[in-house]
Amino acid sequence: MCTNRTQFLLLIVMLAVSLNGCSPPSENHQEAAVRSDMEVAEALYKKNCKVCHAQGINGAPIVGNQKMWTGRAEQGIDVLVDHAINGFGLMPPKGGKSHVTDEEVRLIVEYYLEQLKKS
Template sequence: MMIARCARLLLGMLILLLIACGKDPRLDEGLKVFTANCKVCHAQGINGAPIVGNKKMWGPRAAQGHSVLVSHAISGYGLMPARGGNPSLSDEDISNVVLYMLSQLDN
């Protein structure tokens, strides 16, 4: 159990390192999904959606980790509908857009 926890932590750190270096192509895909599907709410904070880049709003959420945020986005959470209201988004799309939004906390 401890080994699995450490492995998840190391994987998360690697993802964040790749994002910080700007070498993760998933960010470009995430930006496309964000622009087409998520920007309406996450750029303005509609219905309490955390605004992209707002560290105060994202801090507690980011602390939950990528996999939890992806799970919330896939299933829906609070006032956010499942898959942001677009059932055609794949799990990979959701993962990429969560990575993109988390990457904006460093900018």
């Protein structure tokens, strides 16, 4: 009986230790959620936007390019999201990807602004 209980407790401890190793110890829930959002945004970007925004095709601001983004970023995220949804300059509404939702567009723009901090 005592042996079984000891084994059970040992199992719990091992499980806790192994789960703890799955995420960086300093990351809290909020940071993890942001990271997850950015991963979703990156996947959306690669699927729908990268073809123009990686290259600057038709004047599209290149992701991570400080020179192209600084002035744009200063306009604020709401303006950028509005431009992306409704089209701006040579960019058609949502870049022609009408299946992308407005919420997803906002997430992608947040991803672009996040990349500025890294570059």
